[in-house]
Amino acid sequence: MTTIIDDTGARIARRLRLERDARGWSLADLAERSTVSKATISKIEREEMSPTAVILVRLAGAFDLTLAGLLLRAEGEGERLSRAVDQPVWRDPDTGYLRKQVFIRPDHPLELAQIELPAGQRVVLPASSYAHIRQVIWVRAGELVILEGGERHVLGPGDCLGFGPPSEVTLANETSTSCTYVVVLARS
Numbered sequence: 001m002t003t004i005i006d007d008t009g010a011r012i013a014r015r016l017r018l019e020r021d022a023r024g025w026s027l028a029d030l031a032e033r034s035t036v037s038k039a040t041i042s043k044i045e046r047e048e049m050s051p052t053a054v055i056l057v058r059l060a061g062a063f064d065l066t067l068a069g070l071l072l073r074a075e076g077e078g079e080r081l082s083r084a085v086d087q088p089v090w091r092d093p094d095t096g097y098l099r100k101q102v103f104i105r106p107d108h109p110l111e112l113a114q115i116e117l118p119a120g121q122r123v124v125l126p127a128s129s130y131a132h133i134r135q136v137i138w139v140r141a142g143e144l145v146i147l148e149g150g151e152r153h154v155l156g157p158g159d160c161l162g163f164g165p166p167s168e169v170t171l172a173n174e175t176s177t178s179c180t181y182v183v184v185l186a187r188s
Contacts, residue, residue, distance in 0.1 A: 008074060008090050012056070013047045015074040019063045034062035035126075053092040053099070057129040066133055066185055068111040072104045080105070095121040102182075111185040117144065119179075122172035130166040134186045137161050137171075142179030145172040155181075 020030050027038040034041075036058050043049040051059070053067070060070035075088050082103045089100045096118040103112040117123070137146065139155040146153045146161060147170040153161050163169070173179040 008071070008088055009050055010047055011074040012051065012071070013045050015070065016041070016059060017045050019065075019070075019073070023063075030059070030062055034058040050093045052094045053097055053123050054125060057125050061126070061128045061131065064132065066111060066187070067099075067129070068101055068104045068113055068185065071099075071101055075101075092123070095123055097121065097123055109187050111183075111187075113183045113185075114140075115181050115183060117142075117171065117173040117179045117181070119173055119176045122170055124168065124170045127166040127168050130163065130169070132187060135163045136184045137163075138182045138184070140180045140182060142173065142177055143175050144179045144181055145174050146170070147172070 016030075020027075023029075025033075027041050030036070030041055031038040036055055040049070040051075040055065041059070044051050044055075056070060057067050060067050063070065065073070071088060071090065087100050087102055089098065091098050098116040100114045101111075102114055103110070137144070137155070138160040139157055141157055144155045146155065149164055149167040155161060
């Protein structure tokens with residue numbers, strides 16, 4: 001299975017090195033700040049492995065970026081107009097989670113992404129990934145279970161949930177069909 005839809009893997013590897021170098025951080029520094037092992041970071045930077053969504057969220061958080069912000073920097077600066085054919089797509093190698101970055105700009109407070117979560121899959125994101133953002137999820141197709149702050153929310157098509165204070169969040173598709181949802185992020 002191809003985990004990165006285009007050359008995003010190579011761009012992510014270069015961006016991680018650039019972000020780390022710009023801060024004067026060693027692999028150990030980034031590992032400590034992100035709770036991702038030095039070996040894993042090194043393999044990603046050498047393009048020997050594709051990072052999962054959880055790993056990318058932790059690395060982005062260490063740089064005080066959102067996942068979309070890190071991917072945007074890997075892809076280059078965004079335009080005001082986001083054409084469907086130019087929207088970067090990334091696949092999590094562990095879950096098959098497919099993320100299409102619909103809109104992001106460094107000078108705009110909102111980010112918009114469309115996610116497809118395959119049947120029976122889940123992604124657990126640490127509280128640190130929500131430290132500097134506000135997030136809303138809008139389910140377009142299928143069913144999504146969100147475990148957040150000790151609460152369980154089951155969302156169907158058209159349902160929308162605004163996240164509360166930062167806490168670990170599990171996004172799960174407990175059904176036998178794919179779930180598609182839209183994530184709207186606002187930087188705080």
